[in-house]
Amino acid sequence: MQEVVVREDVALGADAVWAVIGDFSGIRKWATLVEAESTEVTPEGKVRTLTMPGGRTVSELMTDGGPHHYTYTYDRPDMDAYVSTVSVEPGVGDACAIVLRVQFQPKDPSQLEAATEAMGKFCRGNLKAMKRALGLA
Numbered sequence: 001m002q003e004v005v006v007r008e009d010v011a012l013g014a015d016a017v018w019a020v021i022g023d024f025s026g027i028r029k030w031a032t033l034v035e036a037e038s039t040e041v042t043p044e045g046k047v048r049t050l051t052m053p054g055g056r057t058v059s060e061l062m063t064d065g066g067p068h069h070y071t072y073t074y075d076r077p078d079m080d081a082y083v084s085t086v087s088v089e090p091g092v093g094d095a096c097a098i099v100l101r102v103q104f105q106p107k108d109p110s111q112l113e114a115a116t117e118a119m120g121k122f123c124r125g126n127l128k129a130m131k132r133a134l135g136l137a
Helices: 014-021 109-133
Strands: 002-010 036-042 045-051 057-066 069-074 079-090 096-106
Touching (some): 096 109
Antiparallel strands (some): 036 045, 069 079
């Protein structure tokens, strides 16, 4: 699988950052394009359903979680596989790093380069939104 990782150090403690960006069921704290969200517990795990502009819905399954990370999958029609992790790495004092990682495999191998570019842009946009929600941008 292809992987894109975006990482940025921020001058806030990990717990303060995670309180804003780490709630799988509260993505609207930072993801301003999400118009509505709901979460339900299913036999497969926790599923959040996001309503996006134009009424498009996205359902994401949380596959792993911990004190400063969660991982989810999303069945995208253009991908054979898609796994994303949001994490915060504690630093020294009031500092940490926000790390966004996406692993994916396009259905059409000829789209790998374009998909990699799009995933990088997606991660950088999310990081910018997270920093804005934290009062850092």
